[in-house]
Amino acid sequence: MxxxxxxxxxxxxxxxxxxxxxxxxxxxxxxxxxxxxxxxxxxxxxxxxxxxxxxxxxxxxxxxxxxxxxxxxxxxxxxxxxxxxxxxxxxxxxxxxxxxxxxxxxxxxxxxxxxRAGHHPDQRLLQQAMGMALRLTGSTLGTAQVWDAQARTLRIVTQRGFPRDVVSFFETVNVGECSCGTAALNHSPVVVEEVRGHPSYAGTPAADVLGSVPVGAVISLPVITPESHLIGMISVHHQQPSRWPAEQRRRLHTLAHATGQLAHHPA
The missing domain is CATH 3.30.750.24 (STAS domain)
Incomplete structure (x- = not known):
């Protein structure tokens, strides 16, 4: 686009x-x-x-x-x-x-x-998972979002480290947008080592907003139930372009998977 x-x-x-x-x-x-x-x-x-x-x-x-x-x-x-x-x-x-x-x-x-999504049954679970993800990576920047299947959007329920104007800009993210929206679309983690040049951000308003924080790298992990229902998204950010070590990715994937196992299972 x-x-x-x-x-x-x-x-x-x-x-x-x-x-x-x-x-x-x-x-x-x-x-x-x-x-x-x-x-x-x-x-x-x-x-x-x-x-x-x-x-x-x-x-x-x-x-x-x-x-x-x-x-x-x-x-x-x-x-x-x-x-x-x-x-x-x-x-x-x-x-x-x-x-x-x-x-x-x-x-x-x-x-x-x-x-309208109301109070999501897994909101607290996602908040806790975001906190654990930050501890695993040593990052001070993170978000947790719930998935609204009807609107096909992600909505922030908690965040850490971002100024108010950035949180306002990313209040909702549509499927396919940014790393989190792409992860939601494909039900698969998205790893970004350099935001500016990544296809999910290049040439979009989101890149300009994140550049003001700054955010240079991000990893977005979908939280999925055993029945393959998307519940939400955990994203961790670094201020500078960064590599995500293999062991760190493995631990984050394990965290997202475990969170999905504990999540509310839609009927």
Whole structure:
């Protein structure tokens, strides 16, 4: 997926398919960015079918940003298409809910319903596993995420060492994105020795955000039950590009496997 910069604080990517188009946004959706985005999009073309919006990487949205989202919504309705807000950052949901217009409130309500995961039964187990993974590696940076099968996203339930803006950016991660999303997609660990050049990060907004921490290396380990259900993800990070020794990988894999054995087994 190719990301393009619209303005310094907003990037977008657009994928086209026979049945739907998917628009991804990352950054801040303010008045200037919203106007540029509106001008850049081939609205009549993409809105004629099903349009899926992924706003999980939009960490700021004001009234002008909501106006653009509503313009897309009405354009799709007028041309016989459909706009679906698949996933959105909490900042976007708050802006939609505050807007007051019925369509904006309904977009927020429907999106929140899709994303709602509640208190995951294995949240505490994943938190404990993350702590053990940090002790095994000597790292001070880590995350634990739960898997939302309906939305096909990972959601952070605990983290260590990351500033608030980075946690906000990675509030949810879609399947296939970053190392954790790729590990979720393939049900297999992903080892990254250098974030900047890795296919999961190169050219994406995530690489810029992690560079500010900094994060140079990461290993993401899916937690899977004996019935092959994905429960969540444990990720450990190093500040500099680093090798992950074979024995360390083995211990981390054993930890993830053991955590999956103890996890709640869906019916």
């Amino acid at each position: 190719q990301w393009s910069e619209l303005v310094p604080d907003l990037r977008f990517a657009l994928t086209r398919g026979e049945e739907q188009s998917t628009l991804y946004l990352a950054g801040e959706l303010d008045a200037a960015a919203a106007l540029t985005l509106f001008r850049a999009l081939p609205l009549p073309d993409i809105c004629a079918g099903r349009v899926v919006l992924d706003l999980s990487r939009v960490t700021w949205c004001d009234g002008a940003g909501v106006d653009v989202l509503l313009a897309l919504y009405y354009q799709a309705a007028a041309t016989g298409g459909q706009l679906v807000l698949k996933s959105a950052h909490s900042a976007v949901l708050r802006a939609l809910a505050r807007h007051g217009e019925e369509a904006a409130v309904e977009l927020a309500r429907a999106c929140a319903a899709r994303m």
